[in-house]
Amino acid sequence: SAVISQKPSRDICQRGTSLTIQCQVDSQVTMMFWYRQQPGQSLTLIATANQGSEATYESGFVIDKFPISRPNLTFSTLTVSNMSPEDSSIYLCSVAHRGRGYNEQFFGPGTRLTVL
């Protein structure tokens, strides 16, 4: 399985500021993803982070609000820009990796963001 770390693990931010979340994987992976889990809700895919090209965003998510970088096959960042209290969520990075079956998905520990 893939081992994924995220930084920071949690943060409390002021409205209007931005936060960059880092995701590091212990092996090279083709596909990396960013998910959001709002309080009491399940996970929703924000975007697919593509190495060497722009991220692919899901409906309802835009690059200006959630810019993503993917400089290599083991690292990605997600920025939450111009934050509002509605952005308070857990943000999770995941990768598709050959596990017990092809393309099993593994998740990082998440970044718990609170916006005041």
Add this chain to the structure above:
Amino acid sequence: KQEVTQIPAALSVPEGENLVLNCSFTDSAIYNLQWFRQDPGKGLTSLLLIQSSQREQTSGRLNASLDKSSGRSTLYIAASQPGDSATYLCAVHHGSGNTGKLIFGQGTTLQVKP
């Protein structure tokens, strides 16, 4: 549009019981299905992955089944323990190819009482 539903939303059982968690999905065109466990305030731990061509997978006390034609999966937990208390999430990898996009259910929160 693919939708994933999990029933029940919450479940409380005494230790030692066998239990079944249910997951249903509206579109049978799935690539695979995964069951995850999430502890409060934590990330997700992958429990079982079932490919679309498979009927079931087993890991220890866990057994997951898949009936693609009826849009259903079940997670069977044998001899439940207090350490099994967590939220269990079902997610389908939608589509015929490997897009990596998982669509999640709302989860079943399980409490196993000693």
